């Protein structure tokens with residue numbers, strides 16, 4: 087049984103904010119937060135935003151370009167904030183911004199941004215669709231405004247990648263090299 091959903095939800099209803107301190111065992115060899123660790127924080131946070139919005143099981147369908155804009159150093163805090171910024175029928179776009187904070191000075195900086203798409207994988211037969219989002223703040227409005235264009239580009243890219251997938255070899259390379267070498 088799934089709960090009934092309203093037709094609309096505000097961005098703030100799905101907003102998730104996770105904050106962590108960057109410890110020595112989270113660092114890369116440059117003394118900054120390891121990128122894989124940050125990606126894991128982002129996936130974790132966005133998945134909760136998706137669940138909050140649709141209250142049904144979802145899976146990560148895609149991650150758009152993740153831009154690492156600024157390193158996050160040891161002992162700074164890393165704040166990962168995510169909320170739903172656009173919806174289709176079963177898919178939800180989630181925007182994530184990552185802020186670093188120097189806890190000694192209070193200086194805050196934008197460390198990364200990312201868009202991800204989550205898709206509902208289980209729903210009732212007559213599922214009508216996820217609630218559309220209502221942006222309220224200037225940032226939410228600006229990001230929501232670009233949703234249709236981003237979705238269009240995503241769909242084009244998906245088609246292209248599906249085509250590419252048709253040419254990817256599944257053969258174990260050490261068993262038969264003819265696929266690799268085009269013999």
Ligand SMILES: CC(=O)SCCNC(=O)CCNC(=O)[C@H](O)C(C)(C)COP(=O)(O)OP(=O)(O)OC[C@H]1O[C@@H](n2cnc3c(N)ncnc32)[C@H](O)[C@@H]1OP(=O)(O)O
Nearest residue numbers: 133144145146147148173174175176177203205207240244
């Ligand atoms: C929680 C986790 O850790 S998940 C782990 C990582 N994720 C996975 O393993 C997912 C693997 N992929 C899959 O299972 C499938 O490709 C799915 C579930 C993502 C999509 O299934 P499909 O059968 O292709 O979905 P279908 O074609 O019915 O489309 C459903 C919706 O998803 C959207 N969609 C499907 N694939 C993508 C994609 N790669 N990027 C963006 N949107 C997508 C469609 O546009 C459609 O949107 P709409 O309902 O808003 O119009």
